[in-house]
Amino acid sequence: MLAIGTLSRRTGTKVQTIRYYEEIGLMNEAGRTSGGQRRYFEKDLDRLAFIRHSRQLGFSLDSIRELLDLSDNPSQSCAEADSIARRQLRQVEQRIKRLQALKKELKRMVAECEGDSVAECKVLEVLRDHSECLTEHDEIGA
Amino acid sequence: MLAIGTLSRRTGTKVQTIRYYEEIGLMNEAGRTSGGQRRYFEKDLDRLAFIRHSRQLGFSLDSIRELLDLSDNPSQSCAEADSIARRQLRQVEQRIKRLQALKKELKRMVAECEGDSVAECKVLEVLRDHSECLTEHDEIGA
DNA sequence: GGATAAACTACAGTTGCTGTAGATTGAAGG
DNA sequence: CCTTCAATCTACAGCAACTGTAGTTTATCC
Numbered sequence: 001m002l003a004i005g006t007l008s009r010r011t012g013t014k015v016q017t018i019r020y021y022e023e024i025g026l027m028n029e030a031g032r033t034s035g036g037q038r039r040y041f042e043k044d045l046d047r048l049a050f051i052r053h054s055r056q057l058g059f060s061l062d063s064i065r066e067l068l069d070l071s072d073n074p075s076q077s078c079a080e081a082d083s084i085a086r087r088q089l090r091q092v093e094q095r096i097k098r099l100q101a102l103k104k105e106l107k108r109m110v111a112e113c114e115g116d117s118v119a120e121c122k123v124l125e126v127l128r129d130h131s132e133c134l135t136e137h138d139e140i141g142a
Numbered sequence: 143m144l145a146i147g148t149l150s151r152r153t154g155t156k157v158q159t160i161r162y163y164e165e166i167g168l169m170n171e172a173g174r175t176s177g178g179q180r181r182y183f184e185k186d187l188d189r190l191a192f193i194r195h196s197r198q199l200g201f202s203l204d205s206i207r208e209l210l211d212l213s214d215n216p217s218q219s220c221a222e223a224d225s226i227a228r229r230q231l232r233q234v235e236q237r238i239k240r241l242q243a244l245k246k247e248l249k250r251m252v253a254e255c256e257g258d259s260v261a262e263c264k265v266l267e268v269l270r271d272h273s274e275c276l277t278e279h280d281e282i283g284a
Numbered sequence: 285g286g287a288t289a290a291a292c293t294a295c296a297g298t299t300g301c302t303g304t305a306g307a308t309t310g311a312a313g314g
Numbered sequence: 315c316c317t318t319c320a321a322t323c324t325a326c327a328g329c330a331a332c333t334g335t336a337g338t339t340t341a342t343c344c
Contacts, residue, residue: 003310005321015322017301024300035309037322046270053272058244061300071266078263082255085265089248096241099234102200106231113224121220123227124213128188130195145341147290157291159332166331177340179291203331 001039004030011048018048026051026065059088143181146172153190160190168193168207201230 008015021027022038027047030038050071054064063084070081105126112122150157163169164180169189172180192213196206205226212223247268254264 003321014302016303019323020301033309035322036324037309049272050269054269055300057247057269058241067266067269070260070263071270074259074261076260078255078260078265081260081263081265082252085248085252085255089245089252092241092245092248096238096245099200099238099241103231103234103238105199106227106234110224110227110231113220113227117216118212118218118220118223119216121212121223123220123223124209127192127196127199127209128213130191145291156333158334161292162332175340177291178293179340197331 001031002041002045004038004040007040007045007048010045011052013048013052021048021051024061026061026068057088058092059084063088143173144183144187146180146182149182149187149190152187153194155190155194163190163193166203168203168210199230200234201226205230 004015004018007013007018018027019038022029027044030040030044033039047068050068051064054067055061059067066084067081070076070078109123109126114122118124146157146160149155149160160169161180164171169186172182172186175181189210192210193206196209197203201209208226209223212218251265251268256264260266
């Protein structure tokens, strides 16, 4: 029987995060000692590791929920897991694209700046005037 | 005198977001009509455009606050604005790097999946077992 | 003067945690 | 058996940067 701190150490997950995963139903409710402390089995550790690894690959908690459901029902087709992964891949590719456009713009911005006074600062000028941008970069966020 | 909806339309910013920027002190407190509605000048529109453009380039609200301060004091050196932009550039480059590692891993994952049953699903297998990963991808988040 | 769009406040919800306070519990040492 | 101290517990607030909702009031047009 593993204490929550052991799961924490073995997976690099904060204790509160594990409790949070239980709260939102990603982790099963753990058994308790007579005093009320959570105790876990190895399979809980595996599940947590699955969650963390998926997070590291950028999957949302909702996607992970789906993946765990699939993983729990081994007779189903793999197609759905595959499509979740592909969706994630597309998202990652999208984000890379966006960030590369940003990078280009930022590079140009700092390259053109010549350390003058703020009045002629190229960085601030570009920020002031979107029309100076070469690329479109119209979405905010992830 | 511009109504909040005009600023909203002209900058593509939700009305609530404009109010939010006022609340956190990024936008100056707007003047009000006798009935309590906000009214703006062109300079407020410019400031909002600056904020939105900076957001599109990925700057945090805190960074934007600094940039606006600099922009408001045109006699200072440009060096600080430059360093904020360079910091942002480094962050973007970092994120691209991370995402490219993820992309690689995801690609491998879906490429190896052969549409079998969940029991042998490569996607789920990789998620279960971190040791199958070729690259390290140890940080979560932005 | 009535209709209607647009504005107002106030607050809850989003994602995915993280941090804090104050109270208990459990394991080890004396 | 008793103390001690880390580990755990609950409950809730806070982060970033908004977004959405409810219920009300204002401005404008005909």
